Amino acid sequence: MAAPVFKNPVIRWIDHRLPVFSYLHHEAYEYPTPKNLNYWWNFGSLAGVMLVVMIVTGLILAMQYTPHVDYAFNSVERIMRDVNWGWLLRYLHMNGASMFFIVVYIHIFRGLYFGSYKAPRELLWQIGVLIYLLMMATAFMGYVLPWGQMSFWGATVITNLFSAIPVIGDEIVTLLWGGFSVENPTLNRLFVLHFLLPFVILGAVVVHIIALHRFGSNNPLGIDTKGPQDTLPFHPYYTMKDMFGLGVFLLFYAFWVFWAPNALGDPVNYELANPLSTPEHIVPEWYYLPFYAILRSIPDKLLGVIAMGASIIILFFLPWLDRSPVRSGTFRPVFKWFFWILVFDCVILMFCGKYAPEAYWMPFSLEIVDADTFTARVAEVRGIAHDEALTAVGDMWGVNAAAGTFGIKIVRLGQLGTLYYFAYFLVVLPLLSIFERPRQVPLSISKPVLGGGQSVAHATAKSMEKA
Amino acid sequence: MADTTHGGPASGTRRDFMNLLVNSVAVFGAAAVAWPIISSLNPSQDVLALASTEVDLSQIEAGQSITVKWRGKPVFIRHRTPEEIKTAEGVDISSLRDPQPDGDRVEKPEWLIVVGVCTHLGCVPQGQKPSEPRGQFGGWFCPCHGSEYDTSGRIRRGPAPTNLEVPQYTFESDTLVKIG
Numbered sequence: 001m002a003a004p005v006f007k008n009p010v011i012r013w014i015d016h017r018l019p020v021f022s023y024l025h026h027e028a029y030e031y032p033t034p035k036n037l038n039y040w041w042n043f044g045s046l047a048g049v050m051l052v053v054m055i056v057t058g059l060i061l062a063m064q065y066t067p068h069v070d071y072a073f074n075s076v077e078r079i080m081r082d083v084n085w086g087w088l089l090r091y092l093h094m095n096g097a098s099m100f101f102i103v104v105y106i107h108i109f110r111g112l113y114f115g116s117y118k119a120p121r122e123l124l125w126q127i128g129v130l131i132y133l134l135m136m137a138t139a140f141m142g143y144v145l146p147w148g149q150m151s152f153w154g155a156t157v158i159t160n161l162f163s164a165i166p167v168i169g170d171e172i173v174t175l176l177w178g179g180f181s182v183e184n185p186t187l188n189r190l191f192v193l194h195f196l197l198p199f200v201i202l203g204a205v206v207v208h209i210i211a212l213h214r215f216g217s218n219n220p221l222g223i224d225t226k227g228p229q230d231t232l233p234f235h236p237y238y239t240m241k242d243m244f245g246l247g248v249f250l251l252f253y254a255f256w257v258f259w260a261p262n263a264l265g266d267p268v269n270y271e272l273a274n275p276l277s278t279p280e281h282i283v284p285e286w287y288y289l290p291f292y293a294i295l296r297s298i299p300d301k302l303l304g305v306i307a308m309g310a311s312i313i314i315l316f317f318l319p320w321l322d323r324s325p326v327r328s329g330t331f332r333p334v335f336k337w338f339f340w341i342l343v344f345d346c347v348i349l350m351f352c353g354k355y356a357p358e359a360y361w362m363p364f365s366l367e368i369v370d371a372d373t374f375t376a377r378v379a380e381v382r383g384i385a386h387d388e389a390l391t392a393v394g395d396m397w398g399v400n401a402a403a404g405t406f407g408i409k410i411v412r413l414g415q416l417g418t419l420y421y422f423a424y425f426l427v428v429l430p431l432l433s434i435f436e437r438p439r440q441v442p443l444s445i446s447k448p449v450l451g452g453g454q455s456v457a458h459a460t461a462k463s464m465e466k467a
Numbered sequence: 468m469a470d471t472t473h474g475g476p477a478s479g480t481r482r483d484f485m486n487l488l489v490n491s492v493a494v495f496g497a498a499a500v501a502w503p504i505i506s507s508l509n510p511s512q513d514v515l516a517l518a519s520t521e522v523d524l525s526q527i528e529a530g531q532s533i534t535v536k537w538r539g540k541p542v543f544i545r546h547r548t549p550e551e552i553k554t555a556e557g558v559d560i561s562s563l564r565d566p567q568p569d570g571d572r573v574e575k576p577e578w579l580i581v582v583g584v585c586t587h588l589g590c591v592p593q594g595q596k597p598s599e600p601r602g603q604f605g606g607w608f609c610p611c612h613g614s615e616y617d618t619s620g621r622i623r624r625g626p627a628p629t630n631l632e633v634p635q636y637t638f639e640s641d642t643l644v645k646i647g
Contacts, residue, residue: 060504064511082512085503 004030027213032231033238034219036445040114041217042245043107049246050100051205055198057093058142065145067191069184072147073272091261097139098264099253101287104132113339115327116218122319124211129315131204134197139285141194147187148269149279155182155190157282161295164305181275222328223441230445281356289353290346293414294421296357307418314425321425323433331439338428345420352414360407374407381405519647521639524578532595534583537646541583541591542634543607544644547618552576554605555619565629569619572633580646581620582634585609587627592616607631 004025006012015021064083066075079086108128111117117125144155159176163169178185216225225231232238256264264286268279284292291308298304314321329336355361360374369377379389382405520537522544527533532545547555555569556576573579585592592607592614593599602608602615604623609615614625621630636646 056504060507063508078511078513082514084506084509084511086507086511088503089507 027209028239029233029235031213031234032216032225032228033234034217034225034230034445035232035237036219036221037217037238037241038220039241039245040106040110040220042242042249043103043110045242046103046246046249047100047107048205050096050103051198051201054093054096054100055202057089057096058195058198060089061093062195065191067145067188069147069187069273072145072187076146088257091257095253095256095261095264097142098256098285098287099249100135101139103249104135105287108132109343111218112342113329114218114220115222115322115324115329117319118322118327119319120215121211121218124208124214125319126316127204127208127211129312131201131208132315133312134201134204136288138194138197138201139287141190141197143269143285144187144190145194146269147273149271149273150266150269150282152182152273152275153278153282154284155186159186161305161308164302166302218327219445220328220330221442221445222326222331223443223445226444283354286350286354289351290349290417290421291353293349293353294418296353296411297414297418307422311418311421314422318425318429322429324429324436324438326438326441328441331441332432332436333439334436335429335432338424338432341420342424345417345424349414349417349421352410352417355410357409357411357414359410361410361413362405362407364406368410369407371409374405378405519645521643521645523643525642529577534595535646537582537634542646543579543581543583543595543620543631545579545618547577547579551605551618555579555617558617558619558621564622567619567621567630572619572621572630574636574638578644579618579620580634580636580644581631583607583631585611585614585627586622586629586631587612587614587625592631 004022006015006021011021061079064075064079064086066072076090079090081087083089111125111128140154140158144151159173159182162172162176165172174180176186177183178189216231219225266283266285271279283289291311294311295304295308298307324332324335326332329339351361355368356370358371359368360371361368362374375386375389375393378384378393379386382389382392384392518538520535520542522533522535524544524546527544527546529546530548530551532543534541534543536542545551552569558569560566560568569576572581583591583595587609588611590609590611592609594601594607594616600608602624604615604617606616606618606620606623609625609627612626614627615623616627616631617623619630620633622628634646636644639645
């Protein structure tokens with residue numbers, strides 16, 4: 001922890017007056033990091049890299065883009081066709097959004113599994129949730145800018161969410177639009193905010209890192225570092241590990257950019273926005289799908305919006321919902337199961353958000369069929385008339401266990417998924433904190449490696465009694 | 468091993484080699500990232516596609532001038548009178564700041580085509596309309612800092628260092644010129 005002595009006299013002169021070099025040395029060089037971090041801990045720095053990639057490509061794209069309803073679509077096409085390397089910069093930015101979300105989702109689930117949200121890192125976690133919210137807003141606004149059909153109708157649907165607010169909802173939506181529909185003023189303000197918010201995110205990331213460095217990283221064992229024997233200096237050990245992870249990740253990123261640049265997007269967005277005609281099936285980008293499924297699960301407009309908002313807001317309260325003193329899921333035999341079900345549940349919700357709510361999922365034939373087709377199949381298998389089959393299928397969870405036909409209405413599946421999502425946070429975690437008996441936690445990080453001593457038997461159980 | 472790390476500059480260690488390798492990758496990587504970003508700021512294909520302009524000269528009488536836009540800049544086309552041509556050709560080349568005979572600046576003596584941007588700091592000189600000042604030498608007068616050009620577009624007085632630039636052009640026919 002001693003102040004570093006720099007050889008370069010210029011650096012020494014500056015550092016004496018403005019200690020940036022000492023600060024960097026302290027926070028990015030000698031910064032003591034738990035020595036047992038696994039590759040799940042790479043995703044924080046990857047998210048940082050993605051933020052920089054998005055800001056750099058975004059700045060360059062903004063120099064070529066025209067935020068006006070008459071020119072926006074064509075200016076994007078001009079970037080694709082005429083601007084030198086414009087296709088590369090746009091595809092990097094477009095797929096970069098998806099990569100950013102993949103990285104951040106893994107980062108979040110890492111935190112959920114290893115209990116990184118628990119004391120003393122509650123604020124660190126909450127700042128992270130805030131960054132995630134800002135990311136969602138920024139990505140939505142960015143998606144509007146190319147002014148394709150999905151841009152326009154996505155903007156219409158998302159802004160209309162606010163119309164669910166009682167009494168003043170319509171006035172708020174008019175205020176957001178700057179008109180009576182999504183129009184040029186809307187595009188202009190969304191462009192300005194899309195430009196601004198990444199820098200707000202950058203600021204929040206700095207705060208996130210300051211909070212992180214207060215107690216240092218959590219680790220796979222979820223126990224505190226107890227001294228130098230448990231840590232390694234950040235450089236070169238974790239800088240190199242992060243660099244290696246970055247290299248692997250960039251290969252993944254490059255695959256999408258160069259081989260499947262439009263695979264994650266919707267082809268309908270290559271049609272110019274038409275305020276007079278809504279596309280047949282509006283689907284958000286993949287990273288919003290679970291929340292879209294939650295929104296559609298609730299048959300009431302206001303409650304649907306509230307449920308969607310609550311699904312993220314609930315994360316702010318997570319540190320106080322999970323009161324188990326053991327951080328790492330590795331030592332929580334029951335929690336582990338519920339955690340992986342949550343991961344699976346989010347995938348299911350994503351799937352539900354992707355397809356029409358009225359469609360049926362047939363798990364045995366792995367098909368998604370629309371309601372008419374499903375009814376026809378039931379009629380055929382049972383040998384009954386179509387009308388009769390219609391009654392048989394009904395709306396009752398859409399499950400039909402008759403021989404050969406088994407299907408679940410997508411919206412019902414989404415409701416089950418939504419139920420589990422909220423139950424995980426509001427029921428499962430609080431109850432596990434009381435009833436789960438965690439396995440023994442090692443005494444220190446270095447102990448299993450350097451040997452000697454035994455784990456503290458039932459230490460955690462005792463502290464739970466106190467709680 | 469400890470000894471080799473303290474070897475003189477002539478004997479590189481394995482670690483030196485690794486550092487060199489890592490730094491090279493970083494430098495090439497940074498260059499590979501910077502290249503498309505910087506290149507994207509250069510003129511795009513649609514800008515380059517508009518790099519030439521065709522002008523019909525049949526309506527321009529002797530003594531008249533027109534201004535056309537080429538690559539976003541004004542180009543002066545002056546149908547010179549015999550007197551103007553004579554004055555331009557009669558100048559003592561050695562007395563010029565940027566010595567150039569009139570014959571080198573025109574394809575056809577009656578048509579003078581120059582880029583209408585003062586070579587001092589980029590203003591557009593006056594003298595295209597009869598009402599505008601043409602300076603002492605009958606060509607153009609730049610209102611910004613008082614540079615004066617003659618009937619061949621050569622700098623004669625004032626701060627501008629060189630003559631008005633002659634763009635690349637070809638006569639497609641007697642009355643049609645393609646600039647660029």
